[in-house]
Amino acid sequence: MTGNRSVLDSRLALMQLSDSFFPSGSFTLSHGLESLAHSGQIQSPQDFQDFLHILLYQKVGSSDLVALLHAYQASQSAALDEIRQADLSLFAQTLIQPVREAQGKSGRALLMVARSTWPDRQLDWLADQISVGQCHGLHPVVFAVVGRAAGLEPSDILLAYLHSFVTGLCGAAIRLGVLGHLKAQLVLKAIAPELETVIAQATDLTLEDMWTCTPLIDIAQMGHQHLPQRQFMT
Amino acid sequence: MTDDIQSAARVGIGGPVGSGKTALLEGLVPRLMQQGIEVAVVTNDLLTQEDADRLRRKGFLPSERIVGVETGSCPHTAIREDPTMNLLAVQDLERLIPQLDLVFIESGGDNLASTFSYDLVDTYIFVIDVGAGDDIPRKNGPGFMQADLVVINKVDIAPYVGADLAVIRREVAARRREKPVAYTNCKTGEGLDQVVYFISETVLFQTSQTAVKVI
Ligand SMILES: Nc1nc2c(ncn2[C@@H]2O[C@H](COP(=O)(O)OP(=O)(O)OP(=O)(O)O)[C@@H](O)[C@H]2O)c(=O)[nH]1
Ligand SMILES: [Mg+2]
Numbered sequence: 001m002t003g004n005r006s007v008l009d010s011r012l013a014l015m016q017l018s019d020s021f022f023p024s025g026s027f028t029l030s031h032g033l034e035s036l037a038h039s040g041q042i043q044s045p046q047d048f049q050d051f052l053h054i055l056l057y058q059k060v061g062s063s064d065l066v067a068l069l070h071a072y073q074a075s076q077s078a079a080l081d082e083i084r085q086a087d088l089s090l091f092a093q094t095l096i097q098p099v100r101e102a103q104g105k106s107g108r109a110l111l112m113v114a115r116s117t118w119p120d121r122q123l124d125w126l127a128d129q130i131s132v133g134q135c136h137g138l139h140p141v142v143f144a145v146v147g148r149a150a151g152l153e154p155s156d157i158l159l160a161y162l163h164s165f166v167t168g169l170c171g172a173a174i175r176l177g178v179l180g181h182l183k184a185q186l187v188l189k190a191i192a193p194e195l196e197t198v199i200a201q202a203t204d205l206t207l208e209d210m211w212t213c214t215p216l217i218d219i220a221q222m223g224h225q226h227l228p229q230r231q232f233m234t
Numbered sequence: 235m236t237d238d239i240q241s242a243a244r245v246g247i248g249g250p251v252g253s254g255k256t257a258l259l260e261g262l263v264p265r266l267m268q269q270g271i272e273v274a275v276v277t278n279d280l281l282t283q284e285d286a287d288r289l290r291r292k293g294f295l296p297s298e299r300i301v302g303v304e305t306g307s308c309p310h311t312a313i314r315e316d317p318t319m320n321l322l323a324v325q326d327l328e329r330l331i332p333q334l335d336l337v338f339i340e341s342g343g344d345n346l347a348s349t350f351s352y353d354l355v356d357t358y359i360f361v362i363d364v365g366a367g368d369d370i371p372r373k374n375g376p377g378f379m380q381a382d383l384v385v386i387n388k389v390d391i392a393p394y395v396g397a398d399l400a401v402i403r404r405e406v407a408a409r410r411r412e413k414p415v416a417y418t419n420c421k422t423g424e425g426l427d428q429v430v431y432f433i434s435e436t437v438l439f440q441t442s443q444t445a446v447k448v449i
Contacts, residue, residue: 023316028306109318175307231307233319 006151013150016117018160020167025109029102030172030232031055035220037176038227045179049187052169054214056191056198060165063093063210064140065202068161071144072154075122083126084134087141089207096221100136102234107142114142120149158202162195172232242274242334243437244324246313246350246358248377251343253363254387256285257420258429259338264294265430271438272335274299274327276320278312278342285340298330309342317354336438346375356437359429363388368397371405383414383432390419 016022033051036042042051067090074082094100108130115123122145129135140161147157170184179187224234247255259275266273275295277285279302286302289295301323305312312320324337339355341348350358360381362370365388371378378384384406392399399417406415414432418425 021315023318025316025319025322027308027311027316028304028319030306105319105322108322112318112321172306230304233304233306 010151010153010156014152014156014160017147017150017152018163020164020171022164023109023113025106026164026168027171028233029106029168030176030234031169032217032220032224032234033169033172033178034176034230034232034234035224035227036217037173037178039220041216041220042178045183045187048173048178049190051217052166052187052191053194055169055217056162056166056194057201058214059212059217060162061198061201062205063090063212065158065161065199066205066207066210067093067138068140068144068158069154069202070207071141072148072157075145075148078122080122080125083122083141083145084129086144086207087135087138089210090138090141091136093210093212094138096218098225098234099221100138103138103140104136105233107137107139110139110146111137111142114146114149118146118149120145123149155199158199159195162198166191166195175231242272242324242328243336244339244355245336245433245437246339246341246355247361248313248341248344248348248350248358248381249361249385250345250363250366253343253361253366254385254418254420255340255343255361256288258359258361258385258387258418258426259289259340260292260294261418261420261423261426262338262429262433265426266336266433267294269430269434272331272333273338274301274331274334274336275338275340276301276303276323276327277340278303278305278309278320299327301327305342309344310348313339313341313354314349314351317351320354336433344377346370346373346377348377349380357382357433359383359385359432361385361387364392364397364399364402365395367395368399368401368405371402371409374409379409381413382436383416383429384410385425385429386415386417387420389417389424390421 042048067086071083071086074086094103111123111127126137126145130137143161144157166188170188173179174181174184221234247258249255263273275289279285286300289300290297303319303323320339327337328334358381360377364386386402389399416425416428
């Protein structure tokens with residue numbers, strides 16, 4: 001009985017955290033999509049799917065998820081220094097200033113809501129660390145600790161992270177006129193089997209092995225703040 | 235840690251596109267500053283930092299007291315379903331300016347249904363203008379009905395757009411009952427003292443009631 005209960009709790013917590021209704025400001029991020037759509041480099045649903053593919057394999061899976069996993073394990077064993085290490089390593093790996101800023105902002109936004117939803121000592125510690133500048137509170141790292149505080153399994157935390165990331169981008173693509181609501185669901189379905197591969201890739205890497213290679217998207221991110229009109233923060 | 239920072243009062247300003255939200259701020263801020271109140275502004279522009287830039291150009295507030303937040307073209311989400319980015323902006327202002335008394339949050343222009351979350355603001359003002367027609371009160375928009383103060387702006391243009399102020403006054407009183415309303419002309423400052431009075435009475439001489447403590 002109690003076993004079923006906790007499985008149910010954990011499934012519901014998973015849905016709650018990965019729901020686009022969960023308030024963490026993600027609807028203000030386009031991860032470079034707005035720039036690329038503006039310059040005409042992304043115009044069709046297929047372009048968008050290719051963009052997702054590149055981001056997932058060459059950035060999210062090879063760095064964000066690695067830091068997330070590391071932070072989760074550290075959080076699980078209450079190794080606070082290791083959580084900070086994951087944050088600092090990811091920060092060092094993230095060279096584009098606006099991306100760093102966005103990662104920090106969405107991390108803080110998530111932390112703010114999570115602290116009031118799942119009160120937890122480590123979340124309080126993280127908030128203190130951020131406010132004294134000991135930690136950047138990057139989104140994947142905060143997500144890991146929040147997932148642990150909400151009682152999620154590591155595999156579920158990774159899925160929740162990827163699902164939120166991909167659906168958030170689909171929402172941005174719809175608002176940017178790159179695709180419609182039906183195509184968006186098809187893209188989500190098409191990309192779903194790849195998420196497992198992306199997770200497997202991340203599991204094999206250590207913090208030292210993190211890498212990213214998304215030059216086109218990086219350039220778009222750097223040019224974003226110079227767009228004459230902007231709907232998104234990135 | 236951060237919890238001992240005194241929160242500033244937060245006042246939302248919402249209403250349809252072009253109704254005069256920024257113009258109202260341009261009138262209110264100097265009047266409040268004259269009373270020694272420390273003010274800052276967060277704007278939620280739909281597309282650009284235009285409102286933030288316009289306020290900066292005015293020069294009545296140091297530019298670090300004006301922050302623009304991009305809303306991913308969802309102005310109502312940013313003030314209601316997911317106000318986290320606005321809360322972070324407020325929090326950054328509070329850190330930067332510990333003596334801050336009051337933060338205005340101007341919503342991106344939206345429709346008659348836009349309302350603020352009370353997890354974001356202590357009170358909010360809904361601005362409509364007479365140019366949109368004297369039948370606006372009759373449409374019962376949630377923003378108009380629920381706002382703590384309604385500002386009917388641009389009273390000066392009523393004769394030119396065929397809007398009857400007497401009709402508006404009657405309808406507003408019937409629908410909002412005892413909830414406050416101010417009639418303003420932001421070009422001349424007419425009616426702004428009433429708005430200042432409302433703000434002083436409702437939020438200024440008490441600390442923020444906002445429940446969610448931010449990091
Ligand atoms: N005649 C007259 N014009 C006004 C008044 N208040 C504002 N305006 C003008 O109305 C136009 C829109 O005013 P804004 O203050 O930019 O309106 P807003 O609600 O901030 O607009 P958005 O932020 O774009 O939604 C500007 O041209 C103002 O000069 C008023 O009381 N009388
Ligand atoms: Mg404005």
